[in-house]
Amino acid sequence: MTAQVIQWTNWQPSFDTIGSLRAARGVQISVEVAGMVRRVAFKAGDEVQAGQTLVEMVDDAERAALQAQIAGLELARLTLKRDEAQYAVHAISQAQLEVDRADVDSRTAQRDQALALLAKKKVTAPFAGQMGITLVNPGQYLNPGDKIATLQTVHQLLVDFNLPQQFLGRIAVGQWVHLSFEAWPGKTFAARVVARNPEVDASTRNVSVEARLEPGTASLLPGAFAHVTWDYDRAAPRLTLPQSAIAFNPYGATVFVIQRGPGGTPPKAQQVFITTGATRGDQIAVLSGLKAGDEVVTSGQLKLKSGMSVALSTAAAPPFAAAPTPQEQ
Numbered sequence: 001m002t003a004q005v006i007q008w009t010n011w012q013p014s015f016d017t018i019g020s021l022r023a024a025r026g027v028q029i030s031v032e033v034a035g036m037v038r039r040v041a042f043k044a045g046d047e048v049q050a051g052q053t054l055v056e057m058v059d060d061a062e063r064a065a066l067q068a069q070i071a072g073l074e075l076a077r078l079t080l081k082r083d084e085a086q087y088a089v090h091a092i093s094q095a096q097l098e099v100d101r102a103d104v105d106s107r108t109a110q111r112d113q114a115l116a117l118l119a120k121k122k123v124t125a126p127f128a129g130q131m132g133i134t135l136v137n138p139g140q141y142l143n144p145g146d147k148i149a150t151l152q153t154v155h156q157l158l159v160d161f162n163l164p165q166q167f168l169g170r171i172a173v174g175q176w177v178h179l180s181f182e183a184w185p186g187k188t189f190a191a192r193v194v195a196r197n198p199e200v201d202a203s204t205r206n207v208s209v210e211a212r213l214e215p216g217t218a219s220l221l222p223g224a225f226a227h228v229t230w231d232y233d234r235a236a237p238r239l240t241l242p243q244s245a246i247a248f249n250p251y252g253a254t255v256f257v258i259q260r261g262p263g264g265t266p267p268k269a270q271q272v273f274i275t276t277g278a279t280r281g282d283q284i285a286v287l288s289g290l291k292a293g294d295e296v297v298t299s300g301q302l303k304l305k306s307g308m309s310v311a312l313s314t315a316a317a318p319p320f321a322a323a324p325t326p327q328e329q
Helices: 060-088 094-119
Strands: 002-005 008-011 014-023 026-030 035-040 053-057 122-124 129-131 147-152 157-164 176-181 184-196 206-213 225-231 236-242 247-249 252-259 268-280 283-288 295-299
Touching: 053 147, 060 094, 157 176, 157 184, 157 225, 236 295
Parallel strands: none
Antiparallel strands: 002 295, 008 236, 014 157, 014 225, 026 147, 035 053, 053 122, 129 147, 157 206, 176 184, 176 225, 184 206, 236 283, 247 252, 252 268, 252 295, 268 283
16 A cells, blocks of 8 residues: 655635637528528628628619609608698698698608618628628528528637536626636636626526636637636645545545554554545545644555554555546556
């Protein structure tokens, strides 16, 4: 068996979870009305501005309908103007004048409706961002709701993650979290908490948190999974042990402490109850039951009993780290 002398370690209390990236603004661009595509005005990956034209649809019929409505409105206005002059000399009734005014109002609404329908034949960007891969081509017939492409503000990313409800008193807007990704090993990204959901999910008892990434994250894309680390308290010294040294039982957690006798007598193992705290990789914090300098059995204690003499191996104790790296065999 092996043993290790425990020492004080600078312990950073943290919580690890999984988050998902999303753009501050992101949407699937789709068409509102049916029609045939006349022109696609963007390419995949283009940076577009708010209001920029993306797709133009064939709108000949809508333009003709608009001209008809404009002509009808002009006629109604002329009729109203003429009848107002007639009414001034009591040549027509007030009822006829009211009919003329209602006709102008109705034809104005019809013209505005035709204008709105014509505007829908041109699809524009609702905000600035980067276009995705186009899903349409000139000459293609589209139905209402058919998708054109995705639009994302990839330079303004957010990360959404969940925290257990016991952290409600600790998480606050303005705190920092750190993100890591399998695609960028060894690299971390910072994000500042900007919002917290005002309610706890009744099914999971978690609260949703939103954090905004710092600028300069162009290599990241919405939808990616992130490993989120949140340091919820200040670093403080803690006694730490490898988790393999601790036996967890219904009546408490125990370890075996080596007690060396005088005069070269064989050392003995004494079972000690301890109170454990948070874990970090292979490490676990010890809150009480041990003191710095105690020699604790770290391996080979399966059949060990309190008071037994032990023979310690000269082999190195199993390594334990805050962020262990799996080793390939």
